[in-house]
Amino acid sequence: MKTLIAHCSKSAVCKTVPHKSETSALRPTALMLAASLALATFASQADASSVLDDGISAYRHGEFEKSAQVFTPLADQGNATAQYLLSCQMINGVGVKANEDAGWTMMKASAGNKNPDASIVMARKLEATGAPADLIRTLYQQAADQGQTQAMLWLALDALDQGKTDPAKEYLTTAWEAGDPRAATLLANRFAASDTARYQYLRQAAERGEMRAAAYLAEEAKSLGDPAEAVGWCAIATGLPGHNEDVDWKTIGDAVEKNCGKFDKDLEPTERAANRERVDQFLARFFDGYKPWTPWRACSVN
Numbered sequence: 001m002k003t004l005i006a007h008c009s010k011s012a013v014c015k016t017v018p019h020k021s022e023t024s025a026l027r028p029t030a031l032m033l034a035a036s037l038a039l040a041t042f043a044s045q046a047d048a049s050s051v052l053d054d055g056i057s058a059y060r061h062g063e064f065e066k067s068a069q070v071f072t073p074l075a076d077q078g079n080a081t082a083q084y085l086l087s088c089q090m091i092n093g094v095g096v097k098a099n100e101d102a103g104w105t106m107m108k109a110s111a112g113n114k115n116p117d118a119s120i121v122m123a124r125k126l127e128a129t130g131a132p133a134d135l136i137r138t139l140y141q142q143a144a145d146q147g148q149t150q151a152m153l154w155l156a157l158d159a160l161d162q163g164k165t166d167p168a169k170e171y172l173t174t175a176w177e178a179g180d181p182r183a184a185t186l187l188a189n190r191f192a193a194s195d196t197a198r199y200q201y202l203r204q205a206a207e208r209g210e211m212r213a214a215a216y217l218a219e220e221a222k223s224l225g226d227p228a229e230a231v232g233w234c235a236i237a238t239g240l241p242g243h244n245e246d247v248d249w250k251t252i253g254d255a256v257e258k259n260c261g262k263f264d265k266d267l268e269p270t271e272r273a274a275n276r277e278r279v280d281q282f283l284a285r286f287f288d289g290y291k292p293w294t295p296w297r298a299c300s301v302n
Contacts, residue, residue: 052082059085064095075106080113087118088299116143120151121298133158144171149180150296156186165191181208181293188213209292211237218263227264228278234260235283 055070068089074082083106089095090103104125110118123139137158143151156171169191175183181204188201199220205213218233235256264275 052079055082056085059089064089066095068095075109078109078113080110080115080118083107083110083113084115084118084121085299111139111142114142114146116146116148116151117296117299119143120148120296123151123154124298147178148296149175149178149183152178153180153182153186156183160190179208179293180295181205181210181213182295184208185210185213185216188216206233206236207286207290209290211239218260222263227267227275228282230263231256231260231275231279232282232286234263235279236286240283 051070052074055067055074058064058070059067068086071079071082071086071089075086086096087103087106087110090099090106092098092103107118108122111122119139119142123136123143126136126139137155140151140154140158144155152171152175156168156175159165159168159171169187172183172187172191176187184201184205188198188205192198192201199217202213202217202220206217214233214237218230218237221227221229221233238255238259240252240256264272267275
């Protein structure tokens with residue numbers, strides 16, 4: 001091994017090199033060592049991922065003491081997801097002793113490790129305390145860069161408030177491409193180039209469960225003289241549950257009548273009954289294959 005060591009001054013040229021036979025002998029050993037280290041690293045990462053999955057499963061099933069036990073060492077190691085979920089438990093005192101200060105410190109650490117959910121939670125907390133706008137924007141941008149559409153919507157509205165329409169449209173377009181129907185509603189009302197484009201945005205948004213889009217469509221149908229679609233869209237905007245069977249349909253029917261009866265109240269009784277049949281047909285078509293979007297929510301413990 002001594003032949004591998006060369007001592008040189010800054011001005012000297014190192015000429016001492018290992019003998020070819022030595023490099024031949026060392027190369028397989030070095031490769032084996034590198035491979036072993038790579039496999040060990042991969043195995044360590046895989047084990048950590050598996051443990052994290054166990055913690056998340058426990059969290060989702062309400063086994064909060066178990067999830068806290070899993071998350072704590074991972075959080076200490078800087079795992080952003082573990083930090084985020086454990087901080088939620090700490091803030092709420094579920095599965096662990098309540099400690100809001102430590103919980104928020106951990107939430108901040110999770111955001112610092114670029115967990116998008118923690119970034120949004122911290123951004124909202126800063127908004128509530130009147131923190132500088134640039135700091136809040138940075139957190140939302142951090143979440144948006146990881147595909148979090150909730151953050152994109154905030155950034156879009158913030159850009160609109162500043163009169164920056166191009167970046168606002170870009171944020172909304174990206175959020176809509178990711179499937180967030182709220183972005184489509186904003187695109188419809190802010191950037192649609194035609195009535196047809198606006199209708200398409202609103203229709204697609206409503207089909208993903210965007211109630212505000214359905215409310216706009218109800219007014220649109222009314223202006224076009226289509227009481228069946230007007231009542232139908234209004235019913236959807238009211239929160240009609242679609243295919244759900246375990247619901248109080250009388251309560252829903254009463255709510256629809258209260259909120260949507262205005263759209264066909266001027267019809268004669270016979271015409272109104274016929275219109276309601278058309279409403280039922282419209283709703284049956286609408287809810288065939290209905291797949292509403294699930295909006296972002298902060299971590300919660302129940």
